[in-house]
Amino acid sequence: xxxxxxxxxxxxxxxxxxxxxxxxxxxxxxxxxxxxxxxxxxxxxxxxxxxxxxxxxxxxxxxxxxxxxxxxxxxxxxxxxxxxxxxxxxxxxxxxxxxxxxxxxxxxxxxxxxxxxxxxxxxxxxxxxxxxxxxxxxxxxxxxxxxxxxxxxxxxxxxxxxxxxxxxxxxxxxxxxxxxxxxxxxxxxxxxxxxxxxxxxxxxxxxxxxxxxxxxxxxxxxxxxxxxxxxxxxxxxxxxxxxxxxxxxxxxxxxxxxxxxxxxxxxxxxxxxxxxxxxxxxxxxxxxxxxxxxxxxxxxxxxxxxxxxxxxxxxxxxxxxxxxxxxxxxxxxxxxxxxxxxxxxxxxxxxxxxxxxxxxxxxxxxxxxxxxxxxxxxxxxxxxxxxxxxxxxxxxxxxxxxxxxxxxxxxxxxxxxxxxxxxxxxxxxxxxxxxxxxxxxxxxxxxxxxxxxxxxxxxxxxxxxxxxxxxxxxxxxxxxxxxxxxxxxxxxxxxxxxxxxxxxxxxxxxxxxxxxxxxxxxxxxxxxxxxxxxxxxxxxxxxxxxxxxxxxxxxxxxxxxxxxxxxxxxxxxxxxxxxxxxxxxxxxxxxxxxxxxxxxxxxxxxxxxxxxxxxxxxxxxxxxxxxxxxxxxxxxxxxxxxxxxxxxxxxxxxxxxxxxxxxxxxxxxxxxxxxxxxxxxxxxxxxxxxxxxx
Numbered sequence: 001x002x003x004x005x006x007x008x009x010x011x012x013x014x015x016x017x018x019x020x021x022x023x024x025x026x027x028x029x030x031x032x033x034x035x036x037x038x039x040x041x042x043x044x045x046x047x048x049x050x051x052x053x054x055x056x057x058x059x060x061x062x063x064x065x066x067x068x069x070x071x072x073x074x075x076x077x078x079x080x081x082x083x084x085x086x087x088x089x090x091x092x093x094x095x096x097x098x099x100x101x102x103x104x105x106x107x108x109x110x111x112x113x114x115x116x117x118x119x120x121x122x123x124x125x126x127x128x129x130x131x132x133x134x135x136x137x138x139x140x141x142x143x144x145x146x147x148x149x150x151x152x153x154x155x156x157x158x159x160x161x162x163x164x165x166x167x168x169x170x171x172x173x174x175x176x177x178x179x180x181x182x183x184x185x186x187x188x189x190x191x192x193x194x195x196x197x198x199x200x201x202x203x204x205x206x207x208x209x210x211x212x213x214x215x216x217x218x219x220x221x222x223x224x225x226x227x228x229x230x231x232x233x234x235x236x237x238x239x240x241x242x243x244x245x246x247x248x249x250x251x252x253x254x255x256x257x258x259x260x261x262x263x264x265x266x267x268x269x270x271x272x273x274x275x276x277x278x279x280x281x282x283x284x285x286x287x288x289x290x291x292x293x294x295x296x297x298x299x300x301x302x303x304x305x306x307x308x309x310x311x312x313x314x315x316x317x318x319x320x321x322x323x324x325x326x327x328x329x330x331x332x333x334x335x336x337x338x339x340x341x342x343x344x345x346x347x348x349x350x351x352x353x354x355x356x357x358x359x360x361x362x363x364x365x366x367x368x369x370x371x372x373x374x375x376x377x378x379x380x381x382x383x384x385x386x387x388x389x390x391x392x393x394x395x396x397x398x399x400x401x402x403x404x405x406x407x408x409x410x411x412x413x414x415x416x417x418x419x420x421x422x423x424x425x426x427x428x429x430x431x432x433x434x435x436x437x438x439x440x441x442x443x444x445x446x447x448x449x450x451x452x453x454x455x456x457x458x459x460x461x462x463x464x465x466x467x468x469x470x471x472x473x474x475x476x477x478x479x480x481x482x483x484x485x486x487x488x489x490x491x492x493x494x495x496x497x498x499x500x501x502x503x504x505x506x507x508x509x510x511x512x513x514x515x516x517x518x519x520x521x522x523x524x525x526x527x528x529x530x531x532x533x534x535x536x537x538x539x540x541x542x543x544x545x546x547x548x549x550x551x552x553x554x555x556x557x558x559x560x561x562x563x564x565x566x567x568x569x570x571x572x573x574x575x576x577x578x579x580x581x582x583x584x585x586x587x588x589x590x591x592x593x594x595x596x597x598x599x600x601x602x603x604x605x606x607x608x609x610x611x612x613x614x615x616x617x618x619x620x621x622x623x624x625x626x627x628x629x630x631x632x633x634x635x636x637x638x639x640x641x642x643x644x645x646x647x648x649x650x651x652x653x654x655x656x657x658x659x660x661x662x663x664x665x666x667x668x669x670x671x672x673x674x675x676x677x678x679x680x681x682x683x684x685x686x687x688x689x690x691x692x693x694x
Contacts, residue, residue: 007443008154008158009070014319016068016071021072023075025062025076026078026079026453027079027456029058029079030080031461031463031464032083033080033081033084033636034084034087034461034464035083035464035465036639036640037050037084038468039646040639041087043206049084049432051146051147051439052077052629053167053629053632054080054081055074055150056153056157057167059153059154070158070444075449077436078454080457081436081457082429082457082460083457085123085428085432086116086461086462087468089387089426090421092387092428092549093420093425094549096417096553098473100557109470116425117458117459120429121458123425123427125332125336126430127374127429127430130374131437134378136441144377147377147442148438148442151442155443169688170629170635171636172637173681174637175640175641177637177677177681178208178644178645179641181677182641182645183645183658184659187207187673187674188671188673188674189207190205190206190207190598190674191204192204192598194264200242200243200264200267201234201264203601207677207678210634210642212606212609213632214635215610216628216685217606217628218606225592226600226603226604227592228589228592229279229592229595230595234268237271238267238268245260246259254565256517269518271568272594273550274572275571275572276590277572278568278572278576279593280551280587280591281393281569283591319446320441320444333363337359340358341355344418357401358415361398361419362422365398366422369394371430372390373387373390373427373434374430377431377432387431391421391552395419395420395552395555398416399555399556399559407560432454433451433454468643471646474538475649476541476543478538481532482532482534484516484531485530486529487516487524487531488516490514494510496509499535506524506533508522509522509531512563520535521534521537522535523535545596547594551594572590575590575593609682613625613686625689626688626689627686627688630685630688634681
């Protein structure tokens with residue numbers, strides 16, 4: 001640490017910090033942003049850091065309630081940021097239970113809560129030994145762009161100025177736009193263009209405020225890379241598959257119908273997603289390979305600190321160096337590991353040896369990827385933290401170990417996913433903790449109190465994440481007619497329950513990897529050997545595509561059940577190799593190649609607004625601006641509107657409130673009309689972004 005550096009609050013100053021009101025407000029905001037992140041991650045497969053909007057709201061709310069200190073505001077943002085990070089880790093992994101044939105309903109909430117709790121607490125505890133090395137020793141080397149920006153917001157709020165108006169204005173516009181667009185259907189939620197002169201090509205956009213805000217915040221370069229991946233998939237690869245497959249009369253695995261009978265979206269589901277899975281997995285491994293020196297250095301530093309722990313405790317460190325003691329770190333970690341073992345043994349996979357190995361893998365992969373995540377956040381920020389790549393690596397390694405010892409059937413896919421889920425949550429929370437502790441380092445916070453606040457935020461935020469996940473899934477689940485004759489049950493079709501439809505009893509089939517029936521859940525009549533209905537589960541549907549969770553299930557199924565379409569996966573692998581050979585960091589591109597273009601296009605538009613403002617007004621990258629705060633409000637408002645919409649759908653009220661399609665169907669169904677309103681919202685974002693913060 002440079003000797004000249006002094007935090008905003010000097011180490012010798014004693015000021016209110018870990019107060020009850022700060023913790024309560026942080027917990028409430030953590031719950032809100034946790035629910036928002038669940039919805040956003042299910043829709044887009046992306047998340048953004050909640051630290052800055054939480055800090056802004058803390059400053060504003062405390063101004064209404066009475067004067068607060070900068071360290072209290074820091075505790076609020078630390079506690080509140082836990083909700084977003086936990087939600088990201090949960091949504092990226094645990095919904096994959098659905099695609100592996102396991103239910104995700106109210107009885108499963110305790111399991112989700114326990115996995116989220118274990119992962120989040122481990123993420124905080126594993127980060128504590130790394131704090132001094134990453135936050136203090138490497139202060140001049142790791143920039144922590146979002147953590148530094150959050151510190152600037154806290155310091156500016158202490159000195160005077162109002163930022164909250166921008167966040168609340170964005171929230172109001174985002175919420176209003178979302179309700180008018182997707183609930184009242186005043187204009188088309190997804191404008192689409194499929195040119196007849198270029199068969200298979202598709203341009204589409206979910207014209208939502210949250211995607212526009214995400215694109216603005218992650219910036220033009222990342223947004224452009226994501227969209228470039230979408231262009232390759234939807235304007236190059238799909239038309240190419242359509243061209244070469246238009247004369248075929250037989251399906252090509254993993255497709256179940258001839259390519260000539262498939263539209264662009266069917267080709268994407270059957271062929272592009274495996275290619276994208278290979279691309280994302282490979283890009284994640286490249287990202288990890290760049291952090292190997294960090295991993296080795298962090299492990300050495302941690303072991304050195306642990307060996308000198310007792311002497312450090314006797315030295316009575318100054319306030320800004322106080323940490324939770326090593327007994328808490330090791331004791332808490334041991335308790336979490338025992339919970340993992342008990343959860344797997346009692347609720348998932350009865351037995352001893354396999355679950356003990358799984359618990360050990362959680363410790364190894366957890367500490368490894370918390371270290372990686374914390375360093376990456378220091379380089380590029382929490383919003384761009386590639387925790388999905390780390391999770392894929394965990395799942396691949398775990399699944400290969402399971403294959404080696406013969407654990408490929410029964411409940412072992414759920415065990416592998418549980419390991420991946422805990423590690424993903426730990427990596428997400430570890431990165432968020434690293435960022436929050438960096439903000440605290442800049443403003444002069446006490447690390448021990450911030451670490452306690454992060455754990456409290458984790459304990460409270462997990463309560464809403466599981467319920468939001470399950471309720472969104474239930475709201476969008478539908479049963480639709482879908483007929484398949486002469487269905488012969490194979491090992492790829494598992495009976496997972498019974499159901500009654502139209503007075504008739506059916507077996508519920510979960511199909512994964514079949515060559516005759518697409519993946520999904522179906523109602524099967526064993527007497528006639530016919531499928532009559534398909535249960536379209538909410539998570540994984542068009543409304544909640546959950547791209548990251550689908551990717552995780554693809555990896556697990558492909559390795560454990562040896563059903564991965566390797567030739568398609570290898571296409572994605574070598575696309576990323578080409579990108580890396582060209583000197584381009586490929587993770588954002590790979591994610592874009594896997595996502596629907598309806599997601600990547602509006603994100604690109606948000607990045608375009610950011611780029612235009614930077615070019616015209618010479619804004620610096622990473623600068624906290626009116627546009628960034630307004631964009632954060634758009635994300636929050638649009639996501640809360642999405643939760644309201646889910647409630648409307650859940651109560652089957654969507655047809656009653658759909659005013660637009662009832663009174664002006666021509667305009668409401670016009671793609672051009674939908675694009676026009678999105679352009680207006682982007683113009684408002686540009687206008688707000690022009691103004692300097694006061």
